[in-house]
Amino acid sequence: MDTEEFQLPLSRLANERLHTMIPGGAHTYAKGDDQYPENLAPVISHGRGAHVWDIDGNRYVEYGSGLRSVSLGHAHPRVIEAVRRELDRGSNFVRPSIVEVEAAERFLATVPTAEMVKFAKNGSDVTTAAVRLARAVTGRPRVAICGDQPFFSVDDWFIGTTPMSAGVPAATTELTLAFPYGDLAATEELLTRYQDEVACLILEPATHNEPSQGSQLRSSRGDPTPGYLAGLRELADRHGCVLIFDEMITAFRWSEAGAQGLYGVVPDLSTFGKALGNGFAVSALAGRRDLMEWGGLRHSGDRVFLLSTTHGAETHSLAAAMAVQTTYAEEGITAQLHALGERLAAGVREAAAGMGVGDHIVVRGRASNLVYATLDENRQPSQQYRTLFLRQLLAGGVLAPSFVVSSALSEADIDRTVDTVAQACAVYRKALDAADPTPWLAGRPVKPAFRRLA
Known part of the structure; x- marks a missing residue:
């Protein structure tokens, strides 16, 4: 989808309601709408596995779920079942x-x-x-x-x-x-x-x-x-x-x-x-x-x-923790996270290199905990280029403030993400050639979560 066509009208209204009642519009600064391109901060309706849906009806492949907390994917059956057992027994x-x-x-x-x-x-x-x-x-x-x-x-x-x-x-x-x-x-x-x-x-x-x-x-x-x-x-x-x-x-x-x-x-x-x-x-x-x-x-x-x-x-949260630990041990989840992360990192690096931006979109970190840097024409960290990149990913159905994987991701999800990254890299290359990403931002750049002035 073209980023000019990609709009989130219901999310935009919900964000206004959030700011009216909740300082910062979110309960965690890293989830604030200032961390996303202007008017493109989706408000989530629900999630399952590695996917989330916003209230505008868009479906995304999600990374960094719950600020790295949802490593098994949303509504994981084993965890939910353990929680349900305790809910009827008092919390x-x-x-x-x-x-x-x-x-x-x-x-x-x-x-x-x-x-x-x-x-x-x-x-x-x-x-x-x-x-x-x-x-x-x-x-x-x-x-x-x-x-x-x-x-x-x-x-x-x-x-x-x-x-x-x-x-x-x-x-x-x-x-x-x-x-x-x-x-x-x-x-x-x-x-x-x-x-x-x-x-x-x-x-x-x-x-x-x-x-x-x-x-x-x-x-x-x-x-x-x-x-x-x-x-x-x-x-x-x-x-x-x-x-x-x-x-x-x-x-x-x-x-x-x-x-x-x-x-x-x-x-x-x-x-x-x-x-x-x-x-x-x-x-x-x-x-x-x-x-x-x-x-x-x-x-x-x-x-x-x-x-x-x-x-x-609370009993249901402790039950969730026990189910998580059991799942990791019995299903080898840490190894799965590493394998998925390795596939994603290799794909993103190949896509970036293929579009001539391999020195500007840089994947970093352990395979199970990947982040990325967006660098400008001088190879310096850039909030403007991050904004451009995020806009392209969102329009392609990828919600990725980081590339931190969950075990719910499939290889098809990874491949779809890499295809979306490749399309984003093509636009990134145009902005680098122009030495000015402004025409692709459609608003203010994203901002650091920790800063002195609002």
């Missing part, structure tokens, strides 16, 4: 449910590097709980975050370091330090400079980001260089701080147990979410018993308010 009680026992046992069998687990609803709950626990255990005020990684929490200790820091006291932000991914020497220098002040190092153990210019610290596949995570482990031990792995993205997509399961380096604490519930709201904080028990009752020290959430142990 929340005045005392723990037996489902909490079963879910904890299943999780700790999946992540054998952890000794205890506590469930919550979203990633920010558990990363902030991990930071609070680290501060309590060490008696130290400062937090060291990996500064190359985009998001850890909605809470002040992290958000104060982003461009959207309004409302966060400077005194809070000053307690958060940053270290570069892959650079052990720089991290050691930071820990030495703030000797006995840093409570924890928190990072995604693997990343999809490219190395900065001139750096070879990590590969575009997202794997850490050999010895890096083990080196961090040694630094944390030597400086007496807690090592925290944020496994929101890497869990299940790297291995069922996350990056720690793949690379064999054990953190003190780790956090999980996203794919854990296949779209149902569940997250987890896991780690060493001697640390986690500080948030419990079986110790003689000061109590730590670790996690206490009314809805953290």
Whole structure:
């Protein structure tokens, strides 16, 4: 379909209604209509498998489903059946449910590097709980975050370091330090400079980001260089701080147990979410018993308010998590994600090269967690060219803010996506030749999710 003919009138009206009632028009900034071409932000009616339908009646092959949370595809039968069984039995009680026992046992069998687990609803709950626990255990005020990684929490200790820091006291932000991914020497220098002040190092153990210019610290596949995570482990031990792995993205997509399961380096604490519930709201904080028990009752020290959430142990969400873990183990889902991602990456690269834009549309990351860069005529990241590319994909029936796959994708879905990408690349080439993508934008460019001004 020609992009001039592709219109979303009902979605456009629904977006106006959303903005009238909901700040930002969405409950997650990454889902905002500012992330899509003007007037081409579809509002979803429903989804099944790897496909979603918008309220205008268009069907799309979808990538990055639920911000990487729906890795088995929408309405996965095994997950839905597990949820249905619990719905008729009640979802929340005045005392723990037996489902909490079963879910904890299943999780700790999946992540054998952890000794205890506590469930919550979203990633920010558990990363902030991990930071609070680290501060309590060490008696130290400062937090060291990996500064190359985009998001850890909605809470002040992290958000104060982003461009959207309004409302966060400077005194809070000053307690958060940053270290570069892959650079052990720089991290050691930071820990030495703030000797006995840093409570924890928190990072995604693997990343999809490219190395900065001139750096070879990590590969575009997202794997850490050999010895890096083990080196961090040694630094944390030597400086007496807690090592925290944020496994929101890497869990299940790297291995069922996350990056720690793949690379064999054990953190003190780790956090999980996203794919854990296949779209149902569940997250987890896991780690060493001697640390986690500080948030419990079986110790003689000061109590730590670790996690206490009314809805953290809803039975149907825990049932979904157990079904997800069982499905991954029995059906080899991680391997499927990698195979699908490899097919997609190869196809997109071939299509881009064939249209002469192979140096401008660049697929990056681990096969199970692919993203893409849109580069201008000077090979610099460009929001304008991203807008052009997204418009062409949407018109071709592909909803792809990233190329993160789900196991519900078929080879035919991948092939259709590659064909759509090839058509988009032909337009991309015209814009590069003109050194001006503006005629193909039909409105303002898409915007970064994190920015200081609306």
